[in-house]
Amino acid sequence: MRLFARAKKVLVADDEEDVCLYLKRYLERKRMKVTSCLDGQEAKCLIEKENFDYFLLDCSMPNITGLELIGLN
Numbered sequence: 260m261r262l263f264a265r266a267k268k269v270l271v272a273d274d275e276e277d278v279c280l281y282l283k284r285y286l287e288r289k290r291m292k293v294t295s296c297l298d299g300q301e302a303k304c305l306i307e308k309e310n311f312d313y314f315l316l317d318c319s320m321p322n323i324t325g326l327e328l329i330g331l332n
Contacts, residue, residue: 268310271295272302272325273317282315299323
């Protein structure tokens, strides 16, 4: 049993601010450490700098889409 398991790190990237805020609040209540951003370029910079356990990415963000970030496009 892990008494001091580290919080999972999640990146939320969506160009709609309300979606980011909702997901951030929800996941933080689940004891996750959440970083959010509003565009794909910022998400790419964050991914290059930090290690995340999970990603929630909007598929149709301007500049860089979520699909491009995970290499499907």
